Amino acid sequence: MLTKKGAATRLRIVDAAATEIRERGVTAVTLEDVGRRSATGKSQLFHYFPDGKEQLLLAVAQREADRVLEDQQPHLGELTSWDAWDRWRDAVVERYRRQGVHCPLGVLITEVGRHTPAAQAVTGLLLERWQREVRAGIGHMRSEGLVGEHVDPDRAAGAVIAAIQGGVAILMSTGSSRHLESALDLCLDYLRTSASARP
Amino acid sequence: MLTKKGAATRLRIVDAAATEIRERGVTAVTLEDVGRRSATGKSQLFHYFPDGKEQLLLAVAQREADRVLEDQQPHLGELTSWDAWDRWRDAVVERYRRQGVHCPLGVLITEVGRHTPAAQAVTGLLLERWQREVRAGIGHMRSEGLVGEHVDPDRAAGAVIAAIQGGVAILMSTGSSRHLESALDLCLDYLRTSASARP
DNA sequence: CCCGGAGTGGACTCACCAGTACAGTACCGC
DNA sequence: GCGGTACTGTACTGGTGAGTCCACTCCGGG
Numbered sequence: 001m002l003t004k005k006g007a008a009t010r011l012r013i014v015d016a017a018a019t020e021i022r023e024r025g026v027t028a029v030t031l032e033d034v035g036r037r038s039a040t041g042k043s044q045l046f047h048y049f050p051d052g053k054e055q056l057l058l059a060v061a062q063r064e065a066d067r068v069l070e071d072q073q074p075h076l077g078e079l080t081s082w083d084a085w086d087r088w089r090d091a092v093v094e095r096y097r098r099q100g101v102h103c104p105l106g107v108l109i110t111e112v113g114r115h116t117p118a119a120q121a122v123t124g125l126l127l128e129r130w131q132r133e134v135r136a137g138i139g140h141m142r143s144e145g146l147v148g149e150h151v152d153p154d155r156a157a158g159a160v161i162a163a164i165q166g167g168v169a170i171l172m173s174t175g176s177s178r179h180l181e182s183a184l185d186l187c188l189d190y191l192r193t194s195a196s197a198r199p
Numbered sequence: 200m201l202t203k204k205g206a207a208t209r210l211r212i213v214d215a216a217a218t219e220i221r222e223r224g225v226t227a228v229t230l231e232d233v234g235r236r237s238a239t240g241k242s243q244l245f246h247y248f249p250d251g252k253e254q255l256l257l258a259v260a261q262r263e264a265d266r267v268l269e270d271q272q273p274h275l276g277e278l279t280s281w282d283a284w285d286r287w288r289d290a291v292v293e294r295y296r297r298q299g300v301h302c303p304l305g306v307l308i309t310e311v312g313r314h315t316p317a318a319q320a321v322t323g324l325l326l327e328r329w330q331r332e333v334r335a336g337i338g339h340m341r342s343e344g345l346v347g348e349h350v351d352p353d354r355a356a357g358a359v360i361a362a363i364q365g366g367v368a369i370l371m372s373t374g375s376s377r378h379l380e381s382a383l384d385l386c387l388d389y390l391r392t393s394a395s396a397r398p
Numbered sequence: 399c400c401c402g403g404a405g406t407g408g409a410c411t412c413a414c415c416a417g418t419a420c421a422g423t424a425c426c427g428c
Numbered sequence: 429g430c431g432g433t434a435c436t437g438t439a440c441t442g443g444t445g446a447g448t449c450c451a452c453t454c455c456g457g458g
Contacts, residue, residue, distance in 0.1 A: 003425070003434065027226060030415060041437055042417075052417065109372055123372045155381040162382035163358065166365025173308055173322045182354040183361035190389045202404065202455080229445060240407055241447075251447065 010048045012038045018060045022102045026057070057108060058118055064105040065126040069133075071095045076130075079137025082146070082192065089184050096168050097177045103168060131157045138191065148194035160187045209247045211237045217259045221301045225256070225311070256311045257318055263304040264325040268332075270294045275329075278336025281345070281391065288383050295367050296376045302367060330356045337390065347393035359386045 002010075016038035020029040031053060035041050049055040069076065072095065075088035109123050135157035141147040167180025201209075215237035219228040230252060234240050248254040268275065271294065274287035304322075311318045334356035340346040366379025 001434075005425075006435065009435080031417085032415075043419095043436060043438080046417070047435070106368075120372060127369060127373065156385060158378045158381040159362065159385035162365035162369055162378040163362050164365065165368045166361035166363060166382075169305075169364045169368055170326060170361055173319060174326065179357045179361040182357040183365070186355060186358035186386065186389055190385055193392070200404075204455085205405065208405075230447085231445075242406060242408080242449090245447070246405070 006048070009038075009040060009044055013040060013045060013048060013056070014059050014063060017056055018063060018104060021060060021107065022104045026107050031056075054116065058116070058122070061105060061108040061119055061122050064108065065122050068105060068126060069129060076133050076137075079134070080140050085137070085141075085188055085191075089188060092164060092184065093177055093181055096171055096180060101172055101175060103172050106169070106172065127161060131161050134160050141191065146195055147191050148196075151191065151194050156187075156191065160184075163187050205247070208237075208239060208243055212239060212244060212247060212255070213258050213262060216255055217262060217303060220259060220306070221303050225306050253311065253315065256307060257315075257321070260304060260307040260311065260318055260321050263307065264321050267304060267325060268328060275332050275336075278333070279339050284336070284387055284390075288387060291363060291383065292376055292380055295370055295379060300371055300374060302371050305368070305371065326360060330360050333359050340390065345394055346390050347395075350390070350393050355386075355390065359383075362386050 013034060017029070017034045020033050020037055024033075031042060031045055034056070035045060045056065046052060049059070072088065072091055075084065075091045079085055079088060105123075105126075109119065131154075135153045138147060138151070138153040138156050142149070142151060142153060163183035163186070164180065167177070167183045170179040171177050212233060216228070216233045219232050219236055223232075230241060230244055233255070234244060244255065245251060248258070271287065271290055274283065274290045278284055278287060304325075308318065308322050330353075334352045337346060337350070337352040337355050341348070341350060341352060362382035362385070363379065366376070366382045369378040370376050
């Protein structure tokens with residue numbers, strides 16, 4: 001009950017919606033805009049997303065969430081040396097700098113996620129996966145003695161994720177990546193110096 | 200051209216809008232809701248805010264921005280000892296924990312601020328004022344030798360602000376203040392240990 | 399007291415947009 | 429090729445909400 005053609009159309013709709021939202025924000029985008037961009041109509045849209053706009057937005061959020069982690073690979077998966085951490089740092093900054101003022105996921109969350117548990121779950125899962133990878137990296141560094149014993153990998157990873165989120169939030173509203181860079185650098189500096197600091 | 204009575208009504212409208220937005224989000228709130236809550240009507244609303252909803256939202260954003268800093272006082276203004284920093288930390292965490300899932304300012308920014316320069320200026324100014332106060336605190340600690348010479352107060356303050364923003368963003372989408380606390384603690388720990396760390 | 403403008407009430411317009419109805423067409427299994 | 433189901437186009441509906449209009453009241457100054 002979903003032919004190859006149908007799947008392609010569905011994908012085209014999600015893509016179109018994601019692009020429109022990136023460019024003009026959730027509120028401004030109408031289903032007609034999505035239809036125009038994807039060369040479809042309302043009937044297709046409701047055919048593939050019977051619950052309408054909300055369901056479509058959820059699909060878009062899911063897609064954007066996946067993309068967030070994809071864009072950090074392969075660096076995020078192999079945080080096993082300070083060089084690797086620096087490469088990852090640069091990749092994160094670059095990714096968000098390129099994205100600029102538009103944070104599709106953030107907007108979707110504040111817009112859709114507040115009241116629907118499903119959308120909230122998307123963010124929660126993303127944060128969890130993200131934090132797990134960072135934590136693994138910190139754990140590895142610690143086991144090699146490159147990060148102090150007194151550092152709790154989970155809390156530190158949480159702090160790093162928060163630092164990135166905040167930096168991105170500020171980037172979104174000011175257009176400058178300075179805060180993001182400062183925040184990440186402070187975290188990395190903290191980890192680096194922790195090995196020799198008091199326990 | 201604005202009697203005492205008029206000023207009171209205007210204030211009542213802004214208050215009502217702010218409360219409604221806190222409770223139900225920007226998109227969900229209609230001018231009728233605001234009217235009902237403030238015991239006014241559309242005519243008053245447009246009397247005091249000729250440019251309609253956008254102007255009202257801007258006034259609300261302004262008000263919320265002021266409140267953000269107010270709520271951190273007096274701690275924010277006197278970051279002159281580690282005890283004071285800890286009190287401030289607790290005040291920030293408490294403030295946002297109480298605010299919970301609703302970040303009126305954040306929502307207003309993502310909603311209004313993206314395209315209107317005026318709203319963007321509100322955020323920009325808030326961040327600037329905030330960062331200046333934190334920077335002053337770090338500068339003071341450094342001049343007393345409690346923070347390392349190699350720490351750049353401006354960058355560190357930027358990182359602290361970003362950490363808070365990110366912690367709050369995560370608090371908003373997950374309901375847990377753990378990330379906010381971890382992020383702030385990491386920053387404070389960084390500052391504390393910087394005095395004895397390698398330059 | 400009375401006049402002008404600030405302040406107020408509420409009905410009305412108008413546009414917009416999510417969602418629906420129902421038509422027709424393309425594709426797949428048999 | 430044939431039947432049914434997946435797919436697609438389009439016109440329509442119904443509700444909603446921003447912004448307008450105008451008649452009215454209140455209040456302070458002269």
